[in-house]
Amino acid sequence: MANGVFHTRYGIEINLHRKDLANPDREHLLEEITQPVSQRARDLLQCLEDRNGGECQCALDGKTPWMFVRRQRRNGQLVWEAAHLPLTHVATPQESDKHKAMKERIARTATRHGLDVQTEARSEDGRVVTDVLVTGAGARVGWEAQYSPITANTVRRRSAKARARGIAPLWVTGDATSQLIDSAPWTRVDDVPWQRIISPLALIIRAGVRHLQIWKCTPASERACPDTGDACGKWHCGWYLAALCLPQERATALDELVITSADGEHVAVRSRNPHDPRRVTYLWALARDVQRWREITGESDAPAEPDQSDDEHVTYTEEEIDSSCRYGEDGPHTSSPRPLRETTSATGLHTFDQAPDHTLLQPSRPIALHLSPRERLVIAAELKCPPWEIGPCTLCATPIHRYGPRSPLACPTCRTTTHHP
Structure with missing residues (x-):
């Protein structure tokens, strides 16, 4: 792709790698040359090689010397470059x-x-x-x-x-x-x-x-902390694909x-x-x-x-203008891959110190404990209650003395941070 192009209406050469396009007196030049081809004359921009009487490879290939300007990734940077028209994809x-x-x-x-x-x-x-x-x-x-x-x-x-x-x-x-x-x-x-x-x-x-997921980040959480990887004790909410929801949502x-x-x-x-x-x-x-x-x-x-x-912003390398025709030199793949979006961008992750919504203080789904009989006996001995009265905290799923007389719905930690009864 070329870093220079000729403006047929103004009769000027444009260097796309300079911030002022080598025409500091034309304030709106970039807007004009980057507008859709359907909204301006197709012959507005011309290959410099063709303009200077050289052999434009695109024209020799049975196409035209007319060009358009687009953003292109080069060596990890986004720059303006000129390409020949037409680059229309014909559907197979x-x-x-x-x-x-x-x-x-x-x-x-x-x-x-x-x-x-x-x-x-x-x-x-x-x-x-x-x-x-x-x-x-x-x-x-x-x-x-x-x-x-x-x-x-x-x-x-x-x-x-x-x-x-x-x-x-x-x-x-x-x-x-x-x-x-x-x-x-x-x-x-x-x-x-x-x-x-x-x-x-x-x-x-x-x-x-996607589906909205809101959870408290504790050691008992099934989902790892998206910020630290370890339980942070805070609340998270974000958008997740159905297969990644906990519990899994219907597709x-x-x-x-x-x-x-x-x-x-x-x-x-x-x-x-x-x-x-x-x-x-x-x-x-x-x-x-x-x-x-x-x-x-x-x-x-x-x-x-x-x-x-x-x-991301376009980078201007301030290189000198190159008037040679670059048509066909780069082959079919001219742009290095776009950087991958962050996971937090896809999920729109938000983190809160306290419960972001008062309705979260009430259980929205039944939470089940997956304990072996021996694990249940050990926990019951620690809490000094019968094994059948062990149940999950409604907020973080930690095993607690849940089903006894006047037993709380949440563990001491959750009651302290959310004022849960």
């Missing part, structure tokens, strides 16, 4: 079949449950097309079946246009590496053939739907989400990592969990704006 027959099958499945499911359905729903100006628009009592959900590569910026831009029309965007993919993940509300299913997608068999959601099927998202039972959440606000995750969760989450954490339910605040 397999991708096209999967795309059509997913649209048909979503529309079929929504229709069967009495929801209003529009396929290939166009905006009033005809410029925005939604794969399947499902309207229910709780929301208008715009499903986008994405089986071909797409950039994160394109996902953000299309999602913003959907929100402007009062539509909740919901992207579905079978690719765990797709850039749409965490660029907008999304969900992922298994990457299966189109015949399996269109079949009546259940299609389980593998990622994108959500795609057909179920089609209905519950339109009815308002599942809603989209945008959660920031408290330790790094630039890191965010999108997820779908039960509305009651989302309400409780916002009451506990104070996080806003305001929709996301289509900006780049969630991404």
Whole structure:
């Protein structure tokens, strides 16, 4: 990729690796050259090699010398670079079949449950097309079946246009590496053939739907402390996949989400990592969990704006401009991998010294002790009570004298920190 490009309207050379783009007198130049190609002339930016009368390899390959500007990762840094147009991905027959099958499945499911359905729903100006628009009592959900590569910026831009029309965007993919993940509300299913997608068999959601988990971090907790690895005695809350919940939650099927998202039972959440606000995750969760989450954490339910605040800053290396054509030199893989998101970013983990919600002081689920007869006898001897009166603390599951006359529901430690009776 090139670090320089020629602006055909201004007649200037642009150095993308300099902070002022080598044109300090043009304040809004970066905004202009990075706008979507659909919103500006395709011949606005030209390969410098072609401009200077050299041999542009892209033009010689039967394409054009016109370019666009994008962010690219080089040696672990994010920089601006210019690439030739067009770089349009043509869907393979397999991708096209999967795309059509997913649209048909979503529309079929929504229709069967009495929801209003529009396929290939166009905006009033005809410029925005939604794969399947499902309207229910709780929301208008715009499903986008994405089986071909797409950039994160394109996902953000299309999602913003959907929100402007009062539509909740919901992207579905079978690719765990797709850039749409965490660029907008999304969900992922298994990457299966189109015949399996269109079949009546259940299609389980593998990622994108999470459940709220709130627990006290004690030695008896089944979940290790996410902060220290050891019991910290504090309270934690965060979003977890169904299989990682304790106890394990039921997995959500795609057909179920089609209905519950339109009815308002599942809603989209945008959660920031408290330790790094630039890191965010999108997820779908039960509305009651989302309400409780916002009451506990104070996080806003305001929709996301289509900006780049969630991404790291671009680095300017201040290198000299290179006018040679770089088309075809890098091969198909030109970008080093994006850094993995932190676990706390995915879970939106919050930690509290005291119980963050007074309802946690009451048991929400039955807690069982898993003690051998010998262990029960030893504990009963320590507590000086009959073995059958041993039971779990309702907050931390520590064995206590639970079932005797006037026995407490919580252990001494929990009563001290939470004022439990």
